Amino acid sequence: MHADERFENVLEAAQAGEEWALTVLYRRNQPALLGYLRTQRPVDADDIASETWIAVARGLRRFKGDEEALRRWIFTIAHRRLLDLRRDEFRRPQAVSEEAAAQAGIQESPPAEAEALASLATRQALEQIASLPADEAEVVVLRVVAGLSARDVAAITGRSAGNVRVMQHRALRRLAKKLFDKTFVTLLRSLAM
C-alpha cells in the first residue's frame, strides 16, 4: 500500500488509474456501500456494488471534491442504480412466481460472502432495519452506515431535507416499537415456559 494516503493524493492517483489508490477508495467505502445495498437488495447487493464501483472508476477523472463529496457521489450512483433496477423490474415482471422460485431453490437471502461480512449482531440489526418500510430503511442506513447528513441524504434520494427528517423520525419510532414488542413477546414466552 502507498505510504501517503491523504485523500487528495489518493484521489489524484486513482484518477490516474493507480490500483493502490483505487484499493484505498474501495476499502474506505465498500463496507458502508455494501451494508446500504444489503438493506435494499439483499440478493444482488454485491452485483450492484460492483457496478457502482465500475461507474465510479469511469467517472473518477471528472470528479472534484473532498472525501465526503466522494462518498456522497458513490451513494448517489448506487441509489440511482437501485432505482433503475426497480424500474426495470416494474416494466418486466418476473415470469417466475415466488413459489416456483422457492421450488427451484432460489431464496431471498444474502449470499454467503455477505453473510460472512456481518457479525450476528449486525445481521440482527440489518433484519430490524429491513423490516421498516423501504424508504425509511434507506434513510436510516444512509445516515447511520454511510454517515451522511440529512441534507446529503435528501440530495441523494431526491427528497427535501424536511421530508428526510420526518422519515427518520418515523423510522426510529417504528423501530423502537418493534424492539419493544419483540422484547415483550420474548418476555412472555420466557414466562410461559
Added chain:
Amino acid sequence: MRPNDLTPSAVDELLEGSARRETLSEEYQRVAGTLDDLRLLQTAELDPLAEAKAVQAMAEAAGEARRRLWRTSRPRLVPVGLRFALALGAVIIVGTAGAAVAGTSLPGTDVANAVFQQLGLEPEDEADEAADEADREADEAEREAEEGERDIPLPEPAAAGQAKAAQMAANAAAFAEAVRVWTSCVRDAAMVHESLGTREDFDPVAACGDHPSVIGVGNDDDDGDDPGNGGGRPQGAGPPAGAGPPADAGPPAGAGPPSSAGPKGPGSGGPPANAGPPAGAGPPAGAGPPG
C-alpha cells in the same frame, strides 16, 4: 425519554451515535444499540478475493475511460495538426518557389547564414557567389541593351503606330473637352428652362446644338472603316463591348456624356463613363440618331 418525546435533536443524536444512553428510555436504548450494531458495517472486513476482483475491474474501467477520452478527442486534434502541417508546407513551398523566381533569398536565410557563419559552416558561400556572378552578367547585358536602344532607329511601322497613337490621344482630349462644354451648356439650359416653367419640353439640341459625337468632334479619321466611326449608327447597332480600339486610346474615365444629360434620342441614354466611345469614334450605342 418516552417514545412520544423523541425530539428532532434526539433523532440526530441517535443516528449519529452521540446520544447518551442514560438519557434515553428503555425503548430508545434498544434502538441505539441496534444502530450501533448497524454502524459496525462501516469497519467490516472485506473479502480479499472480492476486493482484488473489484479493484481490477475498476482499473480496467478507468483505463477504458481514458482510452475513450483519447479516441473522442483525437479526431479534433488530428485535423488541427494536419491543417497546421499542410499550411506550413504550403508556406515553405510557395516561399521557396517565389524566392527562386525572384532570384532572392528567403526572409530567414540571412539570419540562418549569419548563424552558419558564426558556427564556421558558411553553407551558402558557393551559391552566393554564383548568384552574384549571374546578377553581374544580367546587369551588364541590360546596360548594353540600353546603350544600344539609343542608337537604333525605330522601324517604320513602329513610328507610324506612335504617330497614330498621338493623334488618337489628341482627338480624345478634344472630344472630352467638347463633351464637357456641351454637358455644362445643357445643364445650365435645363435649369433655366425649368425655372421658367414653360410647358414645352426641353430640347437640348435646340439649346446647345448637337452632341459633340454627332458633330464629329475629335474625329479626323473619316475613312469609315473603324468600328464606331463616322457620324453615328443605327440604334442598338453599336459595337460589342471590347470591340473598339484599345482602352487607353479612349477618353478618360468619366468623360462620357451622362445618361441624363444626353440628347433626346430614341436610345436609352449614353454609355457608362468607362464604356464611352474611343477617341475619334462615333456616338455611343443608343446616343446616335435613329437608324
